[in-house]
Amino acid sequence: MELTFRGIIGQKKIIDHIKRALSEEEISHAYLIEGAVGLGRRRVAKQLAMAITCMNNIEKPCHSCSSCLKAVSQNHPEIKIIEGDGSIKIDLIREIQKEIQLKPYEGKRKVIILYDCETMTLQAQNAFLKTLEEPPLYATIIMITVNSGSLLPTIVSRCQLIKLNPVNERTIQEYLVSHEGASMETSKVIAAYSGGNIGNAVKMLYNxxxxxxxxxxxxxxxxxxxxxxxxxxxxxxxxxxxxxxxxxxxxxxxxxxxxxxxxxxxxxxxxxxxxxxxxxxxxxxxxxxxxxxxxxxxxxxxxxxxxxxxxxxxxxxxxxxxxxxxxxxx
Ligand SMILES: [Zn+2]
The missing domain is CATH 1.20.272.10 (Zinc Finger, Delta Prime; domain 3)
Structure with missing residues (x-):
């Protein structure tokens, strides 16, 4: 089985790691994606969710099965993206808990992506711990955070940690030239100032x-x-x-x-x-x-x-x- 993650720049090691895990059918019930804003955390989460729900047995995500197409159009009934309103409070966790109990009605798996987990209140974290301890077999939770240190160690230890690192300057430079049409000179300057962060680099280019x-x-x-x-x-x-x-x-x-x-x-x-x-x-x-x-x-x-x-x-x-x-x- 071949795995194809698209549009994620400079995180080859991580992608290879995820691919290996998925190809061995060892989908974890919880992932924690850690990294600075702009490194592509949400993109990795979405692609991972897409791979988990993909119905193609030869390559995942195939970008062409009905499940992948729904995921691409952000319209997949079994991939839920949840975002707090400034912070993640216990009410939101209760909603997630209700949601996760509903069996997937399309496909075999259900994925819940939770953004900005560093904003989770302590009370919310304690409540969420129960879900992470005994998730339904069909469910995978993908949490995203800038800093896993802001979460209870008992939460972190129940997740498979995916750490996104700054990208090297050359990769950023090449990306700016090939995808954004920047000149060599400009892309070199911006790559140097970007701190290894592709999101920052693109922002700087247009700023x-x-x-x-x-x-x-x-x-x-x-x-x-x-x-x-x-x-x-x-x-x-x-x-x-x-x-x-x-x-x-x-x-x-x-x-x-x-x-x-x-x-x-x-x-x-x-x-x-x-x-x-x-x-x-x-x-x-x-x-x-x-x-x-x-x-x-x-x-x-x-x-x-x-x-x-x-x-x-x-x-x-x-x-x-x-x-x-x-x-x-x-
Ligand atoms: Zn697919």
């Missing part, structure tokens, strides 16, 4: 904000090098937005100076993140020595750490920029 931010960032680094005090204080606005955004922007700034450092040390372009700004990187790296670059990276790290404490936001950013400028002007 005008991300593009604009990076343009702004290059301007800031030029200004810092030029060293006019008033301009530098105006630049602080870039960093005094929402806290989440500030961290992102500081990471962008950090990656810029890391690129300069790497280029200065290795003269190599392979490890550069800001691949589309090579000219500027080469230019700036000629003007800033290694010691200064290390200092700058340290200053940014320090400012980022201070965000965790109650230091005045604006002041923290201004001090950081002034310190960077001072180091650069030595």
């Amino acid at each position: 005008q904000d991300f593009k604009q931010k990076r343009e702004e960032l290059v301007k800031i680094t030029k200004e810092l090098l030029r060293g006019s005090l008033t301009n530098v204080l105006e630049l602080a606005d870039f960093f005094t937005l929402e806290k989440r955004e500030v961290i992102e922007n500081l990471d962008l700034l950090m990656s810029w100076y890391r690129d300069l450092l790497i280029y200065r040390e290795t003269q190599h372009l392979d490890f550069i993140r800001n691949y589309d700004k090579i000219e500027e990187i080469v230019l700036q790296s000629k003007n800033i020595n290694t010691y200064k670059l290390q200092e700058v990276v340290y200053i940014i790290e320090d400012a980022k750490n201070k965000l965790k404490s109650n230091v005045n936001f604006q002041l923290n950013m201004e001090v950081m920029l002034l310190n960077i400028q001072e180091v650069l002007s030595w």
